[in-house]
Amino acid sequence: MKCDLCGSKRNYIKDHEHIFTIKGKKLRFISPRRFCSKCGNLVYDADLDNKASLKAIEEYSKLYGVPKESIVELRHHLNLSQKLFSKIIGCAKKTLVSYEKGASLPNDNDLIIIKSLLAKPETIVTLVTANKEQFKNKEYNKIQNKLEDYIGNNIKN
Numbered sequence: 001m002k003c004d005l006c007g008s009k010r011n012y013i014k015d016h017e018h019i020f021t022i023k024g025k026k027l028r029f030i031s032p033r034r035f036c037s038k039c040g041n042l043v044y045d046a047d048l049d050n051k052a053s054l055k056a057i058e059e060y061s062k063l064y065g066v067p068k069e070s071i072v073e074l075r076h077h078l079n080l081s082q083k084l085f086s087k088i089i090g091c092a093k094k095t096l097v098s099y100e101k102g103a104s105l106p107n108d109n110d111l112i113i114i115k116s117l118l119a120k121p122e123t124i125v126t127l128v129t130a131n132k133e134q135f136k137n138k139e140y141n142k143i144q145n146k147l148e149d150y151i152g153n154n155i156k157n
């Protein structure tokens, strides 16, 4: 790894205070980065740079969004596959996968839906019924079966 500024190949890793702005919100956190020993410039390191971006998303989610674990828990709680859950929310399956991995942040629409489901999981029934046309019959029946169990358990409790 070479410094872009002075060309030196000597560098070291140290904790760096980051200030990121995501969706207009300022975030501050510490994560290790690589620096040039000669001039002190930040040296590109794919692994550390990627870790810093993931950390930024994690910090943002903690403060303003939904932690990735909560999305996974919610889906498990509803007993739905990624394919069905993403369809109900109205996003692509690969988008949901990326939310669950913490690789990207839910967009504003998805965030509103996910937050309302976390607060009141039973709202999923309304969501499914309202968007009935977008499911194949087989899928719709499958979802209904899974949610029936869920609603049944809630009544029992």
Ligand SMILES: [Zn+2]
Residues within 6 Å of the ligand: 003, 004, 005, 006, 007, 008, 036, 037, 038, 039, 040, 041
């Ligand atoms: Zn340098």
